[in-house]
Amino acid sequence: MAAADAPVRQSSVRAHNLALVLRQVAESPNPVSRAAVASATGLTRATVSALVEDLIAGALLLEVEPAPRSGAGRPAAGLILNRAGPAALGLEINVDYLAGCVVDLTGTVRHRIVEHADQRPAGAPAALAALGELGGRLRGLAAAEGLDLVGAALAVPGLVAADGRIPVAPNLGWQDVPAAALLGATEALAGLPLTVDNEANLAALGELRAGGGARSFIHVSGEIGIGAGIVLDGVLYRGVHGWSGEIGHLPVHPDGPPCRCGGTGCLEQYAGQEAILRAAGVPTPDALDLTLPATRAALAAAGSALGIALAAVVNLLDVDTIVLGGGYAPLLPGLRGSIEDELRRRVLTADLAPVSLRPATLGADAAMRGAADSVIRAVHADPAAWLARA
Known part of the structure; x- marks a missing residue:
C-alpha cells in the first residue's frame, strides 16, 4: 500500500495537532489564549484545551496570568513557551x-x-x-x-x-x-x-529563525574557509547530496594560487581570513583596524573577489539578499563598496532588482x-x- 493511501492513525492526528498548537504559541509575539489558538487553528476549544494540558505537563508551555484590564469580562490567561523546558x-x-x-x-x-x-x-x-x-x-x-x-x-x-x-x-x-x-x-x-x-x-538556518526579514537569501560565512547557506522561500537548499554552498571553492581567477581543495584561484585564496590578514600585514582578526590604509586595501581586494563570486550565484539563483556572517559581519563596512561595485557590474538584473547586502543578525555566533x-x-x-x- 502506498504511503498516501495508508489510513491516518489517531496517534498521528494527535501528533499533528500538538505541533499545530505549539507552533501557534511559538509564533505569537505575545501570550496567546486557548480561544485564540482554537480560532487560528480551526480546532475545537475542547481539543485545544486537552492538547494544551499535555503540552503544559510536558514542560513545553506555560500559562501566565493576564494583565489587568478595565471593562467587562475576565481576561483569558495566556500561553507562552516554557523557558525552563x-x-x-x-x-x-x-x-x-x-x-x-x-x-x-x-x-x-x-x-x-x-x-x-x-x-x-x-x-x-x-x-x-x-x-x-x-x-x-x-x-x-x-x-x-x-x-x-x-x-x-x-x-x-x-x-x-x-x-x-x-x-x-x-x-x-x-x-x-x-x-x-x-x-x-x-x-x-x-x-x-x-x-x-x-x-x-x-548559520543560514539560524539567520532565518532570527528573523532578518528575507525568506530567500545567501548567507556567507567568512572564516579561514568560506561557506554559503542558500535559503529559498524559507527552505534551506542542500543539493542532491547535501553538499551545496561551497562558495569558497568557486574559481575567481582560474590561474590563481593553489587551494587546499586541490584547485587553483578559489575564492578562499583571495577573500578568506588568512588572505585578508596576510594582505593587511596583521597576525589576527582582532588586529584589523578599518582606519588603516593597509586594512582598507586588503578588504577592498577581498570584497572584489567576493563580489565576483556572489554575482555568479545571484545570476544563477535569482536571490536579492546577501547576508554576510562569521568574520565578515564586523568587516562589512570595509567590504561593502567593492562587493557592491562587482554586483552592479556583473549581475544581469542589477538595474531591475538591486541586491541587498547586510550583516548577519547573529554575527559570528550564527x-x-x-x-x-x-x-x-x-x-x-x-x-x-x-x-x-x-
Whole structure:
C-alpha cells in the first residue's frame, strides 16, 4: 500500500495537532489564549484545551496570568513557551576555535563558551574530544539551571554525510572522519542525541529563525574557509547530496594560487581570513583596524573577489539578499563598496532588482546558534516525541 493511501492513525492526528498548537504559541509575539489558538487553528476549544494540558505537563508551555484590564469580562490567561523546558546544545568546530551554546525553547542563549586555538595540528580525534569536553561543561551549566537537554547538533566547516561522517573538510585537513561517532562517544555527551551539519547551512538556518526579514537569501560565512547557506522561500537548499554552498571553492581567477581543495584561484585564496590578514600585514582578526590604509586595501581586494563570486550565484539563483556572517559581519563596512561595485557590474538584473547586502543578525555566533536551533525546531515540529520521552 502506498504511503498516501495508508489510513491516518489517531496517534498521528494527535501528533499533528500538538505541533499545530505549539507552533501557534511559538509564533505569537505575545501570550496567546486557548480561544485564540482554537480560532487560528480551526480546532475545537475542547481539543485545544486537552492538547494544551499535555503540552503544559510536558514542560513545553506555560500559562501566565493576564494583565489587568478595565471593562467587562475576565481576561483569558495566556500561553507562552516554557523557558525552563527542554533545551538544546549547539556546538561548532572551526579552523581556529571551538564553540558551544545552550539555547532554551524560546531561542534564548542561556550559556555560551568560545575557545580560540588552531585545531589543525591536533587532528580530528583530539579536536573532537576537546569539543566534547567543552560540551560537557555546557551540559553541566544547563543541568545546574534545571534545563533538560533534548539533543545536540554540531556545525563543521566541511562536507557532511547522512551518517554524520565528514568526507572532507579541506581547511581542517580532515578526510573521512566519523565526527558524529567520535563526538558522541565522549563521556561528557554520552546518551545525548547528536546530529552533524555543515556550518554554513546551520548559520543560514539560524539567520532565518532570527528573523532578518528575507525568506530567500545567501548567507556567507567568512572564516579561514568560506561557506554559503542558500535559503529559498524559507527552505534551506542542500543539493542532491547535501553538499551545496561551497562558495569558497568557486574559481575567481582560474590561474590563481593553489587551494587546499586541490584547485587553483578559489575564492578562499583571495577573500578568506588568512588572505585578508596576510594582505593587511596583521597576525589576527582582532588586529584589523578599518582606519588603516593597509586594512582598507586588503578588504577592498577581498570584497572584489567576493563580489565576483556572489554575482555568479545571484545570476544563477535569482536571490536579492546577501547576508554576510562569521568574520565578515564586523568587516562589512570595509567590504561593502567593492562587493557592491562587482554586483552592479556583473549581475544581469542589477538595474531591475538591486541586491541587498547586510550583516548577519547573529554575527559570528550564527553557526552554533543555528546548530542549537535545529534541535529546538525538531521539538517544535514533533512535540509528541518529546512528550513520549518526558
